[in-house]
Amino acid sequence: AQTVTQSQPEMSVQEAETVTLSCTYDTSESNYYLFWYKQPPSRQMILVIRQEAYKQQNATENRFSVNFQKAAKSFSLKISDSQLGDTAMYFCAFMKPLYNFNKFYFGSGTKLNVKP
Amino acid sequence: GAVVSQHPSWVICKSGTSVKIECRSLDFQATTMFWYRQFPKQSLMLMATSNEGSKATYEQGVEKDKFLINHASLTLSTLTVTSAHPEDSSFYICSAHRGLSNQPQHFGDGTRLSIL
Numbered sequence: 091a092q093t094v095t096q097s098q099p100e101m102s103v104q105e106a107e108t109v110t111l112s113c114t115y116d117t118s119e120s121n122y123y124l125f126w127y128k129q130p131p132s133r134q135m136i137l138v139i140r141q142e143a144y145k146q147q148n149a150t151e152n153r154f155s156v157n158f159q160k161a162a163k164s165f166s167l168k169i170s171d172s173q174l175g176d177t178a179m180y181f182c183a184f185m186k187p188l189y190n191f192n193k194f195y196f197g198s199g200t201k202l203n204v205k206p
Numbered sequence: 207g208a209v210v211s212q213h214p215s216w217v218i219c220k221s222g223t224s225v226k227i228e229c230r231s232l233d234f235q236a237t238t239m240f241w242y243r244q245f246p247k248q249s250l251m252l253m254a255t256s257n258e259g260s261k262a263t264y265e266q267g268v269e270k271d272k273f274l275i276n277h278a279s280l281t282l283s284t285l286t287v288t289s290a291h292p293e294d295s296s297f298y299i300c301s302a303h304r305g306l307s308n309q310p311q312h313f314g315d316g317t318r319l320s321i322l
Contacts, residue, residue: 123308123310125310132315133316134313134316135299135301135313137310140310142308181250185310187308192309192310192311193255194301194311198249199247199248
């Protein structure tokens with residue numbers, strides 16, 4: 091079974107600064123995908139960024155980037171120029187593609203507080 | 207694209223009643239839909255996976271007779287909480303998948319269920 095670990099239950103960062111959220115996972119699969127989802131107080135699940143395991147290049151989406159270390163099974167999220175709207179729970183997710191659908195495994199989440 | 211509508215967003219009902227939650231994919235066909243439960247300040251817990259036209263697959267520990275799932279069409283899945291009790295109060299989230307293994311799940315906005 092796959093496990094996803096987020097070791098930081100809560101973090102704080104000053105507005106405009108940079109913060110990194112950690113995620114590690116355990117799998118014997120070679121083909122998989124990794125995601126970071128954001129859940130603001132409204133509780134919508136918003137996809138932040140995705141990474142295909144077969145790609146060596148780290149994914150970036152504007153202020154969000156990942157550091158994907160496949161051998162170490164690490165997938166951290168870096169948020170640059172933090173904004174107040176980034177305040178949310180962040181979940182790391184491992185996706186195992188199956189025949190015609192997929193299955194997600196979520197970490198326990200990291201609550202990020204962006205302070206003015 | 208890839209919009210998932212979940213209804214109702216909030217429901218309060220008396221103990222012993224049954225509650226139905228709908229999950230619709232508005233602009234795509236979802237071969238698979240997932241139902242999650244989320245307790246306060248915790249991660250998403252997968253309850254069941256449903257494929258169109260077949261019986262849902264429940265995760266270990268989830269009562270099939272308590273949480274009835276129907277996936278009658280490629281755009282609609284329903285979760286019925288039968289004979290609800292206060293301990294069933296929670297936040298329920300659905301997600302839908304197009305059927306391509308490399309695609310992420312798309313989440314509804316969730317339903318806050320409160321049983322009095």
